[in-house]
Amino acid sequence: MTLGTVLRAPVSRRAWAEIAYVLVNTPLAALGFAYVVATLVLGAGLAVSAAGFPLLAAGLVGARRIGGLHRGLAGRFLGERIEAPARPVAAPGPLGRMQTRLSDAVGWRTMGYLLLKFPVVALQVYVLTLTWVWGVVLVTRPLQNALDLNQGIPGSHTLFDNGALMCVGGVALLFLAPWAMHVATVPDRLLARWLLGRRGLQERVRNLEETRAHAVDDAAATLRRIERDLHDGAQVRLIALTMQLTMVRDVVTDEAARALVDNARATAKEAVVELRELVRGIHPPALDHGLDTALTTLAARSAVPVETEIALAARPTAAIESIAYFCAAELLANAAKHSGASRIRLSLTQQDDRLCLRVHDDGRGGAALGGGSGLSGLLDRVRTVDGRIDVSSPPGGPTVVTVELPSHA
Known part of the structure; x- marks a missing residue:
């Protein structure tokens, strides 16, 4: 770290991006915390009725979407590029979809993130106030004294009589603020990586399962297309060839030629039978x-x-x-x-x-x-x-x- 880096820190893009991140996240964290608490309380309270589990399933879907919003903010302001987890493959039917959502590990992890996010943001707001806000207040102390802005504030003269000293302390705080804020965002970064992103082997297994499912379905579709092509193409032509050979046999008088035509017709008929068996084996x-x-x-x-x-x-x-x-x-x-x-x-x-x-x-x-x-x-x-x-x-x-x-x- 060079002296120039230290001097430029208070006006760096990273510093202002982290301030904006905290300011934007503070109301979102409060709303997210309230959302999770309300979902869990209502879902658990109504679990004895038919409405509890659907409400909880819908809450997990909503949590996933809120998690996507937080991933976007972390990428935009903190430079954290977090890959979105794969979406679960929903089982058929309303009950199957509800079971899929209730067993969605990503939804539950996102709810955990939203619960933990609130105290983390509270810490960030505290650091922001202690460093940036107080740094600005102390730096502008001489101006405040000159404009008598602190008149009537109890203890203002005893606490801030030395405006120059307060100004020096404010400058020190402002140079310390970017580093303190950066440290304060570390827990947020770690939570986002662990709880909002893909989870190593688990996500790898799910991706492989989805890839295999697509491969199996594609193979089935390809075999079905081959079956249709054989049935509507090669088989029809072989049947037509058999009919033509029959017509040739009827007009040929030479016994040797008729025998050759009979052999060719028998071979064509065998090919049709084999082709039908092949088609039936591909797709009945x-x-x-x-x-x-x-x-x-x-x-x-x-x-x-x-x-x-x-x-x-x-x-x-x-x-x-x-x-x-x-x-x-x-x-x-x-x-x-x-x-x-x-x-x-x-x-x-x-x-x-x-x-x-x-x-x-x-x-x-x-x-x-x-x-x-x-x-x-x-x-x-x-x-x-x-x-x-x-x-x-x-x-x-x-x-x-x-x-x-x-x-x-």
Whole structure:
């Protein structure tokens, strides 16, 4: 620190920015403190009724917005560039949105910031008064004496008889004031970083979850587009080619040429069948009408009688629907092929934003994860969206396979 820095400190941009910050924040801190106290008191007081938790959830949303205002002020006046935390992904439905807001850690941290902000600002106001305000008062003491501005103030002559000495003390205070104010803003800076910004690993995990969700949804959309292109493009052309080869066969009289045309037509038909299987494996057309319809259709095509019980409160995302469908298809195929079951029960329920797919058969049992079985492939599939598989299959049966998936990737 040079002498020039010390001499320029009282008129520096940083000094005036910190003064403006304290002056602007003082009423905002008081209002924020009152807002949090009122939200907590009313939310807790009305918790016994239906209004308490919605009020608290709305209060947390408001706190987030107030926190954004304080981040902006800290960046503008203090140079603190605090990255805004990620917004939580709201669960579907009014109840789901309220639960998401009540469990929002950022909202609760912001409320803590607003509570702690008030005493911190009170300290800043005290430092501002003690240094800047008193420094100006003491520096102007000779002028006050010359204008008799202190007449009638009790003790004014005994306390400030030496105007020159008071002026020197005021100048010292004014040179000390910028450094004192800068120190007084340190707790505010730390609180803003810890409570209003992103929180390291927690925010990193949330960002990765959101990135993964977008990647899964994009992959599902891409596969669906490929399915449409194959269905409406290549498949239609192959069918047209088969028809043209049939027409050629009808007009060709040479037996050798007819045999070649027959082989080409058979190959084209095989290609159409394979392409249809490929399209069905990418995106089953039944899913266009919803997962419940797709599973009902799948159960109707099973070689073993299947009893279905499907209860969906809200439609899952396309990626989750696709995973659930292929899991059900694989489990039904395994039960029909390997278990020797005479009856299968398939159920799908949705609770707390989670899907629970359960396939129960009365076969011989003995199914297990691992060993390169189809169940291992399902495990890899559901893990991409933080799903899980539980298998209960003692020797002699029954076999119960439970697949849990989030409603949204």
